[in-house]
Amino acid sequence: MQKMTVLLVLFILTACEEGAVSDALCESQEEQHLIQLKSTETIDDIEGQSNCTDSSIEIGEDDSDDEVADIPIESPDDEEDEDVGEDDSDDEVGETFFTVNYVLRDFSHTQAQKMDEAIDKLVEIVNSDVFKQRVLNHTYKGVLSFVDNEGLTNLEIYQKLMQGSETLNPAIDSEMDIDITLYYSNNSTVGYTYPNSERIWVNDKFFRSNSLGRVAANIIHEWTHKLGFDHDYNRTTRRNYSVPYGIGTIVQQLIDEQI
Numbered sequence: 049m050q051k052m053t054v055l056l057v058l059f060i061l062t063a064c065e066e067g068a069v070s071d072a073l074c075e076s077q078e079e080q081h082l083i084q085l086k087s088t089e090t091i092d093d094i095e096g097q098s099n100c101t102d103s104s105i106e107i108g109e110d111d112s113d114d115e116v117a118d119i120p121i122e123s124p125d126d127e128e129d130e131d132v133g134e135d136d137s138d139d140e141v142g143e144t145f146f147t148v149n150y151v152l153r154d155f156s157h158t159q160a161q162k163m164d165e166a167i168d169k170l171v172e173i174v175n176s177d178v179f180k181q182r183v184l185n186h187t188y189k190g191v192l193s194f195v196d197n198e199g200l201t202n203l204e205i206y207q208k209l210m211q212g213s214e215t216l217n218p219a220i221d222s223e224m225d226i227d228i229t230l231y232y233s234n235n236s237t238v239g240y241t242y243p244n245s246e247r248i249w250v251n252d253k254f255f256r257s258n259s260l261g262r263v264a265a266n267i268i269h270e271w272t273h274k275l276g277f278d279h280d281y282n283r284t285t286r287r288n289y290s291v292p293y294g295i296g297t298i299v300q301q302l303i304d305e306q307i
């Protein structure tokens with residue numbers, strides 16, 4: 049209020065100076081009324097522009113302060129909103145529930161129970177947002193990518209996994225279709241498959257002692273071969289960043305870290 053009062057006084061003084069000395073007080077009173085009306089209009093205009101509620105001239109100054117103060121408060125919210133937006137659009141891609149349709153051959157009841165449990169965990173993990181984020185954020189030499197990625201981006205690889213379209217069974221069914229045979233061989237092979245077969249062979253030498261995460265990783269590793277992904281067959285460093293090994297590692301870590 050003080051600023052406007054000072055202005056009003058200045059206006060009044062000016063008006064008085066313009067009039068005759070004797071009429072100065074009378075004129076100044078009339079002028080004062082006019083000036084007050086004008087100043088009220090001015091205040092209303094300020095209030096209208098700034099969408100403020102209450103009284104007086106302080107509003108203008110406080111308002112600008114508020115606006116400045118609001119910016120840092122609002123901008124993190126905006127960023128969060130944007131993030132939510134992005135998450136929503138990403139979720140649309142992964143909304144389909146991924147399932148596993150499988151057959152077990154040469155498994156005992158106990159062995160089948162272990163494989164069932166590993167596949168349950170696998171389904172849970174592949175459908176999780178954290179799995180999606182780990183696939184999208186996979187890097188090789190600092191670049192968001194997989195080795196031997198068939199020209200696909202991380203997002204495209206994730207989408208290909210979620211679509212469940214095997215080379216030999218190409219329907220987009222969001223389903224891992226596999227036929228698993230358990231065998232025993234005293235060598236270093238954990239599991240294997242052939243490009244022209246839907247079957248996956250799992251070596252009980254490792255299966256019996258492997259964690260659920262490692263069992264699930266082995267299954268999804270072999271299955272990514274069914275989607276057309278491959279890797280070096282020598283123990284190269286880059287092999288670990290291929291789709292079969294990279295996805296297998298993500299699955300194994302997420303399952304075993306959950307337990």
Ligand SMILES: [Ca+2]
Binds near residue numbers: 225
């Ligand atoms: Ca399928």
Ligand SMILES: [Zn+2]
Binds near residue numbers: 269270273279
């Ligand atoms: Zn392989």
